[in-house]
Amino acid sequence: EDLSGNPIDGDYDNEPGGNNMGQFMLFPKPQNVQVEFVLGGIEITWDDINTSETGFGIWRKTNDGYLKEIDGVGANITSYVDHDVTCGTEYTYRLLSQRDTDLVWSGFTPSMTVNIDCTPMTDPNNLIATAISSTQIDLTWNDNAASETEYQIERREAGGTFAEVAVVPANSTGYGDTTAVCEKDYEYQVRAYRIFDDAYTNYTNIAAVSSPLCPPSALTVDTIIGQEQLELTWVDNSSNETEFLILRDTTDVGILMPVTNTYTADVTTYIDSNLGCYTQYFYQVAAYRLID
Numbered sequence: 678e679d680l681s682g683n684p685i686d687g688d689y690d691n692e693p694g695g696n697n698m699g700q701f702m703l704f705p706k707p708q709n710v711q712v713e714f715v716l717g718g719i720e721i722t723w724d725d726i727n728t729s730e731t732g733f734g735i736w737r738k739t740n741d742g743y744l745k746e747i748d749g750v751g752a753n754i755t756s757y758v759d760h761d762v763t764c765g766t767e768y769t770y771r772l773l774s775q776r777d778t779d780l781v782w783s784g785f786t787p788s789m790t791v792n793i794d795c796t797p798m799t800d801p802n803n804l805i806a807t808a809i810s811s812t813q814i815d816l817t818w819n820d821n822a823a824s825e826t827e828y829q830i831e832r833r834e835a836g837g838t839f840a841e842v843a844v845v846p847a848n849s850t851g852y853g854d855t856t857a858v859c860e861k862d863y864e865y866q867v868r869a870y871r872i873f874d875d876a877y878t879n880y881t882n883i884a885a886v887s888s889p890l891c892p893p894s895a896l897t898v899d900t901i902i903g904q905e906q907l908e909l910t911w912v913d914n915s916s917n918e919t920e921f922l923i924l925r926d927t928t929d930v931g932i933l934m935p936v937t938n939t940y941t942a943d944v945t946t947y948i949d950s951n952l953g954c955y956t957q958y959f960y961q962v963a964a965y966r967l968i969d
Contacts, residue, residue: 706783707733707755707772712791714826714873718760719791721770725755727783730774735759736785738769749775764795764874794824798869800878801828806886811859814888817851818867818881825869825878830854835862835885859891860916890915890964893945898960905954909947911962918942918964925949929959 707723714720721735732751737759738744750757762768769790774783799821807815816830825847831839832854845852857863864885869878891914899908909923921940924933936949952958 704729704774704776704781704783706774707786710770710772710786710789712770712789714791714793714871715758716872716875718758718873719762719768719770719793720756720758721772721789722756723772723786725753727774729776730783731777732775733757734773734775734782736771736773740767744769744771762793764793767792793873795871795874795876796824798822798825798871798876798878801867801869801881804865804867804881804884806863806865806884808857808886808888809853811889811892812855812857814854814857814863814865814886815851816854816865816867816884820848820850820869822847822869822871822878824871826872827870828852829868829870831866831868831880833864835864839864839866857888859888859914861888862886863888890918890966893921893962893964896960896962898958901948905950905952907949907952907958909949909960909962911945913943913945913964915964915966917966919967920965921947922963922965923947923949924961924963926959927956933959933961 705727708726709724711722712719723733730752732749733754734746735748735750735757736744737747747759747761748757759768759770767790769788771785771788773785775781801818801821804816804818809815820828827847828845828849829841830843830845830852832842833839842854842856843852854865862885864883866880866883868880870876893911893913893915896909896911899910901908919942921942921944923936923940925936926933940947949958
């Protein structure tokens with residue numbers, strides 16, 4: 678209904694009423710209206726670009742009913758939470774700016790519609806954890822829920838207690854955990870969450886993964902005077918490597934090739950001999966562990 682108590686059809690796109698509403702003129706309406714679920718309600722947010730409003734009207738229709746003004750907020754306010762909502766109902770919202778001093782209203786904002794689905798969510802499943810690097814574990818799972826707000830990702834070191842490490846949006850099916858630490862055994866689990874009715878699914882299967890060896894660091898290359906040799910030194914950060922791989926090439930484009938097939942564990946120097954004069958070399962060193 679309009680401010681005089683008359684219902685307004687839900688598809689009406691222009692002014693909020695007729696001549697009985699006083700002077701009508703288009704002055705700036707709210708912009709960028711968004712709706713999202715919060716605990717026990719629906720939150721509407723908008724951008725206020727008007728400089729002379731005295732408030733905003735909050736209008737709503739339920740399912741296929743009429744658009745009615747359900748509330749109002751003061752000037753410069755940019756959010757409102759509608760708690761008078763129930764499961765299984767579709768709500769459509771429209772806003773307008775108003776100036777009560779001389780009875781001026783803007784046009785309506787475009788319709789924003791949400792449907793409150795409180796049916797039980799289907800559990801996510803098939804969680805897989807893959808070590809991408811010494812500090813990144815990638816997760817994938819099946820998104821089986823239809824009305825989740827987010828997915829919650831939990832991690833623990835093997836034998837420890839699970840703690841949340843990330844939250845990702847609804848409909849997500851993967852996450853890259855870049856907070857992992859090298860040479861750790863991790864376990865992950867994921868569940869869906871719906872904020873409106875504070876509902877959770879069961880957790881996925883627990884996915885276990887071991888992060889790779891800690892890579893060596895601080896690699897330096899020094900020339901040995903008078904000889905066609907270069908001395909490599911590095912910091913050994915891994916605790917259980919079986920060997921180091923020494924890689925070399927004359928260009929930093931492409932894949933460097935091994936200088937030696939293996940090199941002893943726990944060492945931090947290597948002398949590369951029989952090198953060509955006036956040649957530039959590029960090196961990498963990697964820790965390696967043979968599978969038991």
